[in-house]
Amino acid sequence: MKPEYTAHLTPWEYKVIAEKATDPPGEGGYTNHFEPGTYHCRACGAPLFESSAKFHSGCGWPAFDREIPGAIMRKPDFSYGMVRTEILCMHCGGHLGHVFEGEGFTPTNTRHCVNSSSIVFHPTDKQELVIGVPDFHHCQEFASRIEGVLSVECGFAGDGAHLFEALRIEYDPHQTSPVRIISTLVERTTQDLRRSDYWHCFVRDGSQTPEIPPNVSSGPLLRYTPASEEHQWFLRKAGIVRTQK
Numbered sequence: 001m002k003p004e005y006t007a008h009l010t011p012w013e014y015k016v017i018a019e020k021a022t023d024p025p026g027e028g029g030y031t032n033h034f035e036p037g038t039y040h041c042r043a044c045g046a047p048l049f050e051s052s053a054k055f056h057s058g059c060g061w062p063a064f065d066r067e068i069p070g071a072i073m074r075k076p077d078f079s080y081g082m083v084r085t086e087i088l089c090m091h092c093g094g095h096l097g098h099v100f101e102g103e104g105f106t107p108t109n110t111r112h113c114v115n116s117s118s119i120v121f122h123p124t125d126k127q128e129l130v131i132g133v134p135d136f137h138h139c140q141e142f143a144s145r146i147e148g149v150l151s152v153e154c155g156f157a158g159d160g161a162h163l164f165e166a167l168r169i170e171y172d173p174h175q176t177s178p179v180r181i182i183s184t185l186v187e188r189t190t191q192d193l194r195r196s197d198y199w200h201c202f203v204r205d206g207s208q209t210p211e212i213p214p215n216v217s218s219g220p221l222l223r224y225t226p227a228s229e230e231h232q233w234f235l236r237k238a239g240i241v242r243t244q245k
């Protein structure tokens, strides 16, 4: 798998996603999780399953009776003396689990048996934060490791007069907040890069300014453009941030 998909994974998540290990069965992880939202690939962030497809199978792993069309690849798996069908993320090739048919659990007669370690849940009420940062390559890395942060994109945000390096962050409001995200970014950047030159919270038209740390300015977001693909996860592609195996 490409390093930009694996550098942020814990050693265990790497074992599951890149080396096809299996989470121990149990009631933990997402097995008994039934909130409204979407489950995404933990490696690349691609959406894989809607919460409406999730059902209780009693097998000890999260179970889905259908995938988001085109999100999943199937592959025959003859390991451990069994004949099974492996499922992988179509976008990055990360291992998800196996698919079983003909068990009669739900009308689709299909059970995608998925490792919690392979997926991340995005709630329906996830929020967005656009923030001008001093160095989007490093800040993308820092932000991706904050608990409750669901996705981070490098981009350029404008207040009408200038365009600034920025991050567009999606986060779970039940787990974190703009104050916590921005404070962590400011702290990491000051510590690791010895830079504290530019922090600005951009607010989309019609949205309220979130509560932000006192040393951070805010203003309207008049323009946002994602940075080109080469800027996304630049430090991973350049080999500066590596997978911890």
Ligand SMILES: [Zn+2]
Pocket (backbone or CB within 6 Å): 041, 042, 043, 044, 045, 046, 089, 090, 091, 092, 093, 094
């Ligand atoms: Zn993926």
